[in-house]
Amino acid sequence: MMSTVRGTALLGFKEFSVSQGIDPDSALAEVHLPEDPLNAQLSGAQFNALVELCAVRSNNPLFGLQFGLRQGTQSLGTLLYAMRSTAHVGEALNLLTRYFHIHSDGALVRLERQAGSALLLYEVTDGTLVSVRQTVELAMGIAACLLRELLGHAWKPRALMLRHCAPANRIAYRALLGVPPRFDSPFNAWVFDESLLAIPLEATDTRCQQLAQQHIDELARVTLQELPSYVQKRLRNELANGPVTLRDMAVYMMISPRTLQRYLRAQGTRFQELLDDTRQAMAARYLCDSSINLTQLGSLLGYADLSTFSRAFTRWYGISPQKWKQRMQHTHR
Known part of the structure; x- marks a missing residue:
């Protein structure tokens, strides 16, 4: 079954591609995407092919990760707004895992607790895609920005687990993320101290909370997946x-x-x-x-x-x- 990705997943794509020496319109055309994809519904295959293509075109194996870090949390849109209106970090991440499929129904986000550690896991579930290295690293870059935004100075990851094999240059990962990934892992996940989940988030006013609740209710109406x-x-x-x-x-x-x-x-x-x-x-x-x-x-x-x-x-x-x-x-x- 073909998965879909919201066009907002390509926010900032053109500017970042130009900085990497790529003609973004040519890349979009090659994977059969419109010149203005932000308001479109993309197939998971098109999105994945675009990021993989750009990594090759730019001769930059870290293209996906760097794009995710540059894009940050803006692609989450109103879901991010709803997350900020929760009581603490754990509740915000639970909201993300529950409603992430609204933004991409070809991937799964989970939050697990293991022996004092919290794991924010990401898994591409679209079975039609074979090599998803760039897409996974893009998502982990966005996740790093989200955790840093929610936790501030308290964000000190214990590890980044990546399922794919190690590239030739591992040093660049530490410079970008602060930790060297553990490649060939059984899953993709950010690992951090479980106690950070209890950190409270800044309270929002009543009107903000009402708007956030309305958004959550709208999402709930579409949670019954095929x-x-x-x-x-x-x-x-x-x-x-x-x-x-x-x-x-x-x-x-x-x-x-x-x-x-x-x-x-x-x-x-x-x-x-x-x-x-x-x-x-x-x-x-x-x-x-x-x-x-x-x-x-x-x-x-x-x-x-x-x-x-x-x-x-x-x-x-x-x-x-x-x-x-x-x-x-x-x-x-």
């Missing part, structure tokens, strides 16, 4: 913990397995088909963007062993995962 897309997002979250069955998904959604399957059939699909598509997309992305070994990858996708994963992969692509990865590496070179 069921297949919702199931796939849940699968991406849960597969790393082991196999996910139709019953598991139905229990999570508090409906019967039969009802869930009936709803999916009404949308022209089945649970097993969604599970297969999700695993296929995740496998391709990990093999393209990461140096994770095949045994680990099979486990992350919920397979019992490597041979089962390899058989599934060969069914999808007609060749083994080892040969597929070699072919992709040759293509990129």
Whole structure:
């Protein structure tokens, strides 16, 4: 299923592209986007292709990250306004995770707590995209600006986790972000002290709070996503913990397995088909963007062993995962 991104995700794109020696109109045309994309609804594939293209055109592997840092939080629009009207940082980030799909329905933002650390995680969920390095780093740049804006001087990240493999020049990341990323991680996330979530935000006046609440209510009316897309997002979250069955998904959604399957059939699909598509997309992305070994990858996708994963992969692509990865590496070179 094709994902969409709001045109505001390209705020400041033209100015930044010119600073990188790129003709922005030519780049937009090459990925079939209009010269004025800000009021358009972009496909996730177009947005991803544009950022990847610009990284190549500018000969700057940090294009996405630097664009995200330059753009900052302005692309979040009224959602940022609603976040600022919450009581504390944790509540603001929970609001972001709940309504981020309004800005991009091809990605997922989560907030988790682990052993005294908070993790703000970002995952591209559009299964049609293979290499998403630039898009991920752009999003993590925006997230850094958001956390700095909410926390001020208290913002001291413990780590930046990135799932893709390390580039040749790691030093530039520290200069831009203050910390060197940990590449080849199992997820993309900013990691920071959990206690920072309790930091209160400056109170806004009553009228501001009313406007923010109206905006939240408007967002709530569109949170019922198309069921297949919702199931796939849940699968991406849960597969790393082991196999996910139709019953598991139905229990999570508090409906019967039969009802869930009936709803999916009404949308022209089945649970097993969604599970297969999700695993296929995740496998391709990990093999393209990461140096994770095949045994680990099979486990992350919920397979019992490597041979089962390899058989599934060969069914999808007609060749083994080892040969597929070699072919992709040759293509990129």
